[in-house]
Amino acid sequence: MSLQQTTTDEAVVAAQRAKAAGRRYRRQQSAIDVLILFLIVIAISVIYGFISPDTFAFNSFANIQNALYTIPIEVGIPALGVGVLMIAGEFDLSVGINFIFSSIVMAQLATNGMNVWLAALIGLLIGTGIGLLNGLITLRLRIPSFIATLGTSFFWYAATFFVHGASSQPFSPDPAFAALTAGSVGVIPATFLWWVVLALAFWGLLERNRIGNHIFAVGGNKQAATATGVRVDRTKLLAFALTGTMAALGGILAASYIGNIAPSTGQALPLEAIAACVIGGLALTGGRGTILGIVLGSALIFWIRDVLLLIGAPGFYINAPIGILIIGAAAIYEILRARRA
Amino acid sequence: MSMDRMETTPAEQPVQSGKAATPLLELRDVNKHYGLNKVLINVCFHVGRAEILALLGDNGAGKSTAVKTISGVVQPDSGTLLWDGKPVALKAHTDAAELGIETIYQDSALVDSMTIARNIFMGRELVGPLGFMRMREMREIASHVLRTIVAIEGIDSPDKLVGSLSGGQKQAVAIARAVHFKRTLLVLDEPTSALAVRATEALFEYLRLLRTQGLSSVLVTHNLYDAYRICDRFVVMGRGQVVFQATQKETSIVELTEHVSRG
Numbered sequence: 001m002s003l004q005q006t007t008t009d010e011a012v013v014a015a016q017r018a019k020a021a022g023r024r025y026r027r028q029q030s031a032i033d034v035l036i037l038f039l040i041v042i043a044i045s046v047i048y049g050f051i052s053p054d055t056f057a058f059n060s061f062a063n064i065q066n067a068l069y070t071i072p073i074e075v076g077i078p079a080l081g082v083g084v085l086m087i088a089g090e091f092d093l094s095v096g097i098n099f100i101f102s103s104i105v106m107a108q109l110a111t112n113g114m115n116v117w118l119a120a121l122i123g124l125l126i127g128t129g130i131g132l133l134n135g136l137i138t139l140r141l142r143i144p145s146f147i148a149t150l151g152t153s154f155f156w157y158a159a160t161f162f163v164h165g166a167s168s169q170p171f172s173p174d175p176a177f178a179a180l181t182a183g184s185v186g187v188i189p190a191t192f193l194w195w196v197v198l199a200l201a202f203w204g205l206l207e208r209n210r211i212g213n214h215i216f217a218v219g220g221n222k223q224a225a226t227a228t229g230v231r232v233d234r235t236k237l238l239a240f241a242l243t244g245t246m247a248a249l250g251g252i253l254a255a256s257y258i259g260n261i262a263p264s265t266g267q268a269l270p271l272e273a274i275a276a277c278v279i280g281g282l283a284l285t286g287g288r289g290t291i292l293g294i295v296l297g298s299a300l301i302f303w304i305r306d307v308l309l310l311i312g313a314p315g316f317y318i319n320a321p322i323g324i325l326i327i328g329a330a331a332i333y334e335i336l337r338a339r340r341a
Numbered sequence: 342m343s344m345d346r347m348e349t350t351p352a353e354q355p356v357q358s359g360k361a362a363t364p365l366l367e368l369r370d371v372n373k374h375y376g377l378n379k380v381l382i383n384v385c386f387h388v389g390r391a392e393i394l395a396l397l398g399d400n401g402a403g404k405s406t407a408v409k410t411i412s413g414v415v416q417p418d419s420g421t422l423l424w425d426g427k428p429v430a431l432k433a434h435t436d437a438a439e440l441g442i443e444t445i446y447q448d449s450a451l452v453d454s455m456t457i458a459r460n461i462f463m464g465r466e467l468v469g470p471l472g473f474m475r476m477r478e479m480r481e482i483a484s485h486v487l488r489t490i491v492a493i494e495g496i497d498s499p500d501k502l503v504g505s506l507s508g509g510q511k512q513a514v515a516i517a518r519a520v521h522f523k524r525t526l527l528v529l530d531e532p533t534s535a536l537a538v539r540a541t542e543a544l545f546e547y548l549r550l551l552r553t554q555g556l557s558s559v560l561v562t563h564n565l566y567d568a569y570r571i572c573d574r575f576v577v578m579g580r581g582q583v584v585f586q587a588t589q590k591e592t593s594i595v596e597l598t599e600h601v602s603r604g
Contacts, residue, residue, distance in 0.1 A: 018484065022498040025456070029502065210472040213455075217463050220452035227434050227450040228464035287454040 031293035072195035081246030089219035089286030103251030131244020220287025371420030413437035441525030453504030579604030
């Protein structure tokens with residue numbers, strides 16, 4: 001009897017230990033380090049904002065609302081696609097021009113009298129198509145996606161000027177469309193809500209859906225994925241398509257919020273999205289990363305710029321600290337990874 | 342020695358009429374060369390149903406190439422592979438996998454950046470509506486197979502990343518995956534080289550259990566003692582050829598050692 005008791009106790013202890021270990025591993029795999037970094041820099045900014053509200057208006061309503069409006073469309077939403085594609089082991093350097101091209105076509109169609117919802121749907125389909133084409137070129141020709149999408153980005157730049165020219169395209173949608181894409185719920189901007197919903201959806205896809213398992217597998221070890229029957233090309237194609245869709249959606253939301261689209265913008269987006277992902281802990285080699293990391297990485301990129309603008313740093317130098325953050329983040333992750341392995 | 346034999350004599354095989362005559366897998370006159378180097382010369386052997394076959398031989402004997410042929414990684418220059426009596430062409434690993442052949446290499450087919458549970462179910466996820474994974478169930482099964490099949494030290498949770506495991510632990514995960522999905526033929530290339538004694542015992546115990554369920558295994562190993570304890574039949578290769586074949590009852594460790602070292 002007492003022996004049986006002991007065995008049961010031992011089993012209970014073992015089960016508890018396994019549970020604790022599981023929690024510990026899940027925490028390690030979440031983007032907890034990025035979250036801590038993020039909370040620290042936000043806390044410092046908030047405190048400094050309270051100490052010196054006149055010279056550092058970080059806590060002002062306008063600044064916060066601007067951040068919530070801008071982060072999703074400047075980098076956050078496209079970065080979700082770029083990040084998922086990076087986890088699948090590929091890159092897309094054409095998201096910047098995809099962002100512009102899809103939204104310009106949409107705005108042109110809407111301005112020429114097409115129903116704006118239909119025009120937006122066409123814009124999204126164009127974005128998805130650009131992503132799919134990137135995937136097909138990369139996978140069929142067996143060339144690095146870095147090169148394939150560099151190539152297609154030049155093509156779509158030319159296409160943008162071909163269909164529209166160099167002037168900016170105004171976009172003033174009907175009130176319902178404007179409310180959904182550029183309005184706000186209470187004080188929360190619609191673009192921010194879109195970002196949150198999309199981030200949750202992407203989290204579900206990556207962490208809870210079979211497709212996510214395959215995305216991690218093809219990016220982490222292509223041979224292993226093939227050997228276990230994962231359809232590598234199909235999974236990658238899907239990631240390319242999603243990236244295209246997110247770039248286009250970012251472009252459409254931005255067009256609606258800003259009211260016009262300038263063909264020359266968007267060039268920094270691809271590398272900034274990749275930078276956000278690297279800051280968020282994604283591996284350039286694929287197979288590793290979290291949605292929370294992508295989200296916080298996007299926010300941190302914006303945060304640096306915001307802080308520098310608030311303290312009145314000269315515009316030319318604003319990119320330098322971003323560079324330092326990227327290198328620093330990559331170095332820190334490498335150290336953490338080596339220690340855990 | 343006789344004690345060992347008594348302990349490990351395979352259980353009486355269920356007599357299967359008709360089908361029993363057809364081996365599960367047969368290699369007929371298989372040849373393979375790399376340049377001038379002939380690595381497989383008229384290799385003939387078969388794997389029976391519900392049988393654990395040892396593929397023995399010194400380094401360079403051709404075991405690895407033979408295994409790669411079975412798992413579809415290497416295509417022979419000539420010769421035939423018969424699966425269930427029918428000729429098959431294994432042009433890729435996936436062709437072999439489709440037949441139910443699973444090959445386990447040292448740290449085969451695992452993704453370092455994924456958890457053990459997600460690795461075990463990679464490509465064969467348990468899903469509900471819309472492809473959403475039944476995470477809890479997958480974790481529980483992963484936990485269970487790790488505890489019962491390979492019983493290896495140091496794996497305290499299915500949420501651990503495979504990248505943080507040792508070579509032996511990774512192998513244990515690969516083995517656990519293969520046996521969980523109950524393939525028809527397991528090909529284990531030096532499976533115990535990185536395993537601790539206890540884990541080796543657990544693995545052998547499981548191979549025996551699988552045999553009672555009708556599954557076959559090919560065990561490639563340097564360890565003749567291990568092979569003798571668990572295998573029903575032995576194929577010894579030397580310099581690309583099959584130099585000796587015998588059932589467990591017909592031979593002894595001494596004889597096997599002799600054939601392996603003579604090549």
